[in-house]
Amino acid sequence: MSKPDLSVQLCDRKLRNPVVTASGTFGYGKEYSGLVRFEQLGGITVKGVSPFPSHGNNTPRTSEVDFGMINSIGLQNPGIDKFIAHPDYLPFLRTLDTAVYVNIWGKTMEDYAEVASRLQAEREGIAGLEINISCPNIKEGGMSFGTSLELAGKVVNAVRQATDIPLITKLSPNVNNIADFARCVVDNGSDMVSLINTFPSMAIDIYTRKPKIAANFGGLSGPGIKPISIKMIYEVSQAVDVPIIGMGGIFSAADAIEFLLAGATAVAVGTAIFSDPQTPIKVIQGIADYLNDYDIKDINDIIGGVEIN
Amino acid sequence: MSLSNFQEDTRVLENKNYKGDYFCITFHAPTISPSVTPGQFVHLRLPNSPDLLLRRPFSIYDVDTELSTLSLIYKVIGKGSKALSQVSAGTTVNLLGPLGNGFPPANKEKLIIIVAGGYGCASTFLVAKTAVNPGCCILGARTRDDILVENEFKQTGFEVNITTNDGSYGHKGIVTDVLQQKLNGLPYNQSASIYACGPDAMLKAVGRLALKHHAESYLSFDMPMCCGVGACFTCVIKIKADSRDGWEYVRTCYNGPVFEANDVFFE
Structure with a gap:
């Protein structure tokens, strides 16, 4: 039996398969270089980079909950200068045989544009920028941009003016109608969308009566959020005609296939990597097996293939 | 690759x-x-x-x-x-x-002092087992029932000192009481290397004491982790840095869990 074609097209970049890592769960790549074979991955998305170095939030920053976890890391990062110059970051990422997406964020509109323009000047080895307008864990910027149609449009437009690198906008699920946000960011120049980010959540230690996270609230991820992700991806796929990178609770190939059927062109594995760093590789293998079982030659034949009742 | x-x-x-x-x-x-x-x-x-x-x-x-x-x-x-x-x-x-980066190999010229609080004995036992010259260890816990692997440490040739908070076994008090005595009792031409693991408050006290006595000390931090390899930034502690605040958050799984006391930003 011939191997099915797993490659997908994300703007000008052809990925060898549709599986990438989700921002914030794969560090800056180097951290997993001792455990994961990058040359087998469709791509990786690195942790959010801002114009300035950021300490992030106080500890504890994460808490396990049943079938999930809550995080409030607060986008700790070395800042764009160090990201560009230090051998552990962009210079390392350029050596990898996989597509590299750089997640960017800021406290102001100008911050987003600044990171984008700095990366425009250093674009070698960068397949795309993921604009993070959906992080629930920072006081300024982040989700406040992603839950207002006006601000979301403006920030994407500002980044678009600063770069011609392909843009992905990472959408927040914490809105009334996510399809409206997808349309808005695409109208303002986003080439793709990724969804969903995490859900604001809370866990309390009943013995100390303290929240389990220093920042009190964090973002919920894990398999429990998957059905919500699937619905939102379906809705967005009906609203816009750009590639969608689907994420939110993918732990297996079956999960990933559900995302593809709902309309995602690619999928991102996040929290599951903490459980098993080989999850993305296992997902790729499992998708290939599924296509073989159903004698499907090309993965694109299942994208958006859900048959609605 | x-x-x-x-x-x-x-x-x-x-x-x-x-x-x-x-x-x-x-x-x-x-x-x-x-x-x-x-x-x-x-x-x-x-x-x-x-x-x-x-x-x-x-x-x-x-x-x-x-x-x-x-x-x-x-x-x-x-x-x-x-x-x-x-x-x-x-x-x-x-x-x-x-x-992670464990404890550095001991300098043969120095006296190794292991300081372990509670199950901190687990991360320091291999230091004793692999040491060329046996030194001494101080095992501390709340009570007798929390003192672990005492005999195993003895079998490595290390001198074993016990402290318990309630005095149910060994010295009544905390590990730094004994560490202080050991450091005070060092001959003038002998220096010590301290290897410690335990609760944060203990590490802080050990680090401070070591710095006061100009003894090198390596502290192993026990922080909750998610990824274990440096990707998620859950397990950070404050390390001195050339930043506006004088510190930066550093990942214990990736850069530690062992840090030199002199590098740690104690508040």
């Missing part, structure tokens, strides 16, 4: 109740065990616990290179450690490791 860390399906050889809430689990781990250095850890995926998504980090207590085994000591505290205590011999358990 070669892979430098290992992910291995190991087999549980034994999982015994050590005493009280403390357990000792031993794995056949032929891939991971040969490259373990003192103070490193493994990141363990609980078998049969699909509701608990995250791995658990444990210091490597002991390795047997001939039998290709490694052992951990753990205390049953929450859901994860309870589930681990119920794992039976023969079960397959997936480990990542050896992870």
Whole structure:
């Protein structure tokens, strides 16, 4: 039996398969270089980079909950200068045989544009920028941009003016109608969308009566959020005609296939990597097996293939 | 590209109740065990616990290179450690490791002083076992029932000192009482290397005392982790840095868990 074609097209970049890592769960790549074979991955998305170095939030920053976890890391990062110059970051990422997406964020509109323009000047080895307008864990910027149609449009437009690198906008699920946000960011120049980010959540230690996270609230991820992700991806796929990178609770190939059927062109594995760093590789293998079982030659034949009742 | 860390399906050889809430689990781990250095850890995926998504980090207590085994000591505290205590011999358990930067090799000229609070003895035992010249160790705990592996330390030739908060065994007080005496009693031409693991407050006190006596000291921090390899930024502690605040958050799994006391930003 011939191997099915797993490659997908994300703007000008052809990925060898549709599986990438989700921002914030794969560090800056180097951290997993001792455990994961990058040359087998469709791509990786690195942790959010801002114009300035950021300490992030106080500890504890994460808490396990049943079938999930809550995080409030607060986008700790070395800042764009160090990201560009230090051998552990962009210079390392350029050596990898996989597509590299750089997640960017800021406290102001100008911050987003600044990171984008700095990366425009250093674009070698960068397949795309993921604009993070959906992080629930920072006081300024982040989700406040992603839950207002006006601000979301403006920030994407500002980044678009600063770069011609392909843009992905990472959408927040914490809105009334996510399809409206997808349309808005695409109208303002986003080439793709990724969804969903995490859900604001809370866990309390009943013995100390303290929240389990220093920042009190964090973002919920894990398999429990998957059905919500699937619905939102379906809705967005009906609203816009750009590639969608689907994420939110993918732990297996079956999960990933559900995302593809709902309309995602690619999928991102996040929290599951903490459980098993080989999850993305296992997902790729499992998708290939599924296509073989159903004698499907090309993965694109299942994208958006859900048959609605 | 070669892979430098290992992910291995190991087999549980034994999982015994050590005493009280403390357990000792031993794995056949032929891939991971040969490259373990003192103070490193493994990141363990609980078998049969699909509701608990995250791995658990444990210091490597002991390795047997001939039998290709490694052992951990753990205390049953929450859901994860309870589930681990119920794992039976023969079960397959997936480990990542050896992870982290452990304790540096001891300088033969210096007196090694191991300071361990509670199950901090687990991460420091290999220091004693691999030391060329035995030194002394100070094992501290709340009460007699929390003093672990005393005989094992004695068998390495180390002098063993015990402290308990309630005085139920050994010196009544805390480990730094004894550490102070040891440092005061050093001959003028003898310097010490301190290797410590325990609760944060203990590490802070040990670090301060070491700095006062100009003794080098290496502190192993026990922080909750998610990824164990530096990707998620959960397990950070404050390390002195050339930043506006004089510190930066550094990942204990990736840059530690062992840090020189002089580098740690104590508040």
